[in-house]
Amino acid sequence: MSTTSPDLAPGPVAPWDRLGPPPRSPLRARAAERVFRHAVRGLPVRIALAGGERLGAGGPDAPLMRILDPEAFFHRLGADSKIGFGESYMAGEWDxxxxADLLTPFAERLPSLVPRSLQGLRRWVDAPRPGAERNTTSGSRRNIARHYDLSNDVFAAFLDETMTYSSALFPRTDAELAEGQRHKLDRILDQVGATEGTRLLEVGTGWGSLAIRAAERGAQVTTLTLSAEQKELAEKRICEAGLGDRVDVQLRDYRHAEGSYDAVVSVEMIEAVGSEYWPxxxxxxxxxxxxxxxxxxxxxxxxxDRMLASRRSHTWIHKYVFPGGEIPSLRAVEDTAREHTxxxxxxxxxxxxxxxxxxRIWRETFLLRWNDIAAHGFSERFRRMWEFYLAYSEAGFRAGYLDVWQLGFRKPS
Structure with a gap:
């Protein structure tokens, strides 16, 4: 089994290890510092700047942010706040x-962190999304490869035994992650009526957990992925489960899928499609x-409203984690389905x-297993990048800024 995509092999040429010193612009850095100070003055956090200055409205038990290199931190924010904040964490300029506790109050107040008088300047300071990240047929393959072909070993280190890389749905407060993942899979398979003889199409294979679960119910499964790494490991896991005759894993774009199916399931894949391709x-x-x-x-x-305000922006998540990604609103999903189907x-x-x-479980497991991941050649900067990504995402859901839904649809007879 190949463990790391050649284009993303860990080392000095990896994207996360190309991060250099912050761009220098004293004027933009001063402006960024003023906005940051305004943003945190009412937040229930503690900001400790090197040199002894303290910011924030949090008490002694409030989440703590230590800005170890204020000059570099504010220069990165001034260059591009949507990217510089995360890059500064990667570089160790703040800690x-x-x-996740620290980022949650920021996420709770995200729409109002920047003064309204300055929000109109967004189009002048936000970096546009690179044209190369558009989710054309070839662009989608490149975008998916940059994340999912990273290394099967990295994902195996922090995911549970089901190798499921999407939200669990916990049946009880004391349920383990694997139980929550199986419960999530069963709920969506129940939603589409997957049972003995069902012809089921999955768009977005992952590492095969849903295909395996559906095949165990007796469904005949076709599952599509753009990741060669995922296809290889998914097929291995499917065969080990004795279900190779029930599951066909195809390296194929959804646009080129063929056939007629009783049920179609797609778990957290629309986020990689891009709004221009949602219809x-x-x-x-x-x-x-x-x-x-x-x-x-x-x-x-x-x-x-946040989707509309941010849909043209190029963020830290796009640059380092999910190129071409775009999170929809519930309204956008349901409107698109109604208008185009x-x-x-x-x-x-x-x-x-x-x-x-x-x-939270993924992040804690990732850090606990870090030595195993590092043994594959990944750097400390990679660790900080993934820690920030998982904490940043957790904060979004804790704050309610992000949500996750299971949605059901039926095609009239």
Missing amino acids: SPHP GYFAALDRLLAPGGRLGLQVITMPH GLLGTGRCSFGPDYARTL
Whole structure:
């Protein structure tokens, strides 16, 4: 089994290790510092700057942010706040003993952190998304490879035994992660009626957990992925489960899928599609469903107004984690399905707090297993990058800024 994509091999040429010193612009740095000081003055956090100055409105037990190199920190914020904040953490210019706790108050107040008088300047300071990250057929393959072909060993180190890389849905407060993942899979498979003889299409294979679960129910599964690494390991796991005759793993774009299916399931895949392709994505799912068939989606969402305000921005997440990614709003998903398909909604369920819990477990396991990951050649900067990504995402769900839904649809007979 190949463990690391050649284009992303750990080392000095890896994207995270290319991070250099901050761009220098004293004027922008001073402006960024003023905005930051304004933003944190009412937050229930403690900001400790090197030299002894303290900011924030938090008490002695409030989350702590230590800015170890204020000059570099503010220069990065001045260059591009949406990217510089995370890059500064990667570079070790600021730190926190509990980064998810610290980032949660920021996420709770995200729309109002920047004064309204300055929000109109967004189009002048936000970096545009690179054209190369558009989710064309070839662009989607590149974008997916940059994340999912990173290394199967990295993902295996922090995911549970099911190798499921999406939110769990915990049936009880004391449930283990693997139980929560199986419960999530069963709920969405129940939603589409997957049982003996069901012809089921999965768009977005992951490492095969849903395909395995569906095949165990007796379904005949076709599952699509753009990741060669995922395909290889998913096929191995499917064969080890004795289900090779029930599951066909295809390295194929959803736009090129063929056939007619009783059920279609796609778990946290629409976030990699891009808004300009959402109509085509839903049209493809509609086309692939047989009359009377059912569609189950699991979707990460953000508030509609925030989606509209940020959809053109290039963020730290795009640059380092999910190039080409775009989180929709619930309204955008349901409007697109209504306007571009004949599908009818059959139900919806949100469980954002479960995603926060899932991400916390992943982050804690990632840090606990860091020595195993580092043994594959990954650097300390890579560790800080992933710690920030998982903490940043957890904070979004804890704050309610992000949510996750299971949505059901039916194609009329």
